[in-house]
Amino acid sequence: MTDQNAIDAEAEADAGDGAEAETDDTELPRDVVDEIERLTRLERSAVDDNEIEAYETRRDELLDEHDFTARIRDEDGDDVLVLHPEEWHEDGVIRTDRIEDIDRAAEIYLEGTEDPDDWEAVDERNRALVADVREAHGDVHGDNAALLADFAGNHYAKPMESLTSEELAEFRRDYVVRNAWPSEKQQEVIAESVRLVFETAGEPVPESQF
Structure with missing residues (x-):
């Protein structure tokens, strides 16, 4: 005879695993961060309008797939690419009360002394x-x-x-x-x-x- 309590416990465990997996999926994978950085650099150095648009479109698609946003922040004259979860924003403004884990963000120096590759x-x-x-x-x-x-x-x-x-x-x-x-x-x-x-x-x- 099947133990209903055991079934319920297993279902709860599966649900918990699913929730954990969903949380992991909200992080921006390292290879995606690298690709977004690459596309941003290509866009900044391109001179052809079609080329610029293609890089922007591909970058936006990647960000949308992971529910992230990107912006360029000026830091003492150096440009920094900032990647944030979309849920942190409301009407283009960061809502600090929605930031539960700052490590989910990513920042990449695009120029200046902080850029390790100069x-x-x-x-x-x-x-x-x-x-x-x-x-x-x-x-x-x-x-x-x-x-x-x-x-x-x-x-x-x-x-x-x-x-x-x-x-x-x-x-x-x-x-x-x-x-x-x-x-x-x-x-x-x-x-x-x-x-x-x-x-x-x-x-x-x-x-x-x-």
Whole structure:
């Protein structure tokens, strides 16, 4: 004979497990935070309106999936990306009485000394190299160099000429396909453009880059 009390106790335990799982789901996973940061950096560095809109849309979709909001806060002249649970807000204002666990929030320095990768300095260096490539080899190669600068800075926070063969393969096979909108002319010469970036920087081109 089935013990009804045992069934009820098991049901309560299952409900408790479900509630705990639901609580865990309200946290913003680390990989999602990283992706939101990446998309924000890409949006800030992009110059094409369609590209900017695409990054914004994807970031907003990720935030909506987890019921979070994002804003940029100025902290002593440095921009900080702030991610908060949507439930903390009312009419765009933080309700402190709704904050039950401050650790649910996430803050990412996008510039300044608190940015561990010194992303801004890396980006400035890469943009200078893009300008050199454009001046020496024309706009098509310059535009491709700009794509590589976006990739190197936003994905690896490193100078373009420091990218490895594996990272360059990722750029060509993944980043260019999914995140960039190169023209037909750009696509035809992208391998040559990468070579010109390294040559302009005075560095050897990694072998087996694609």
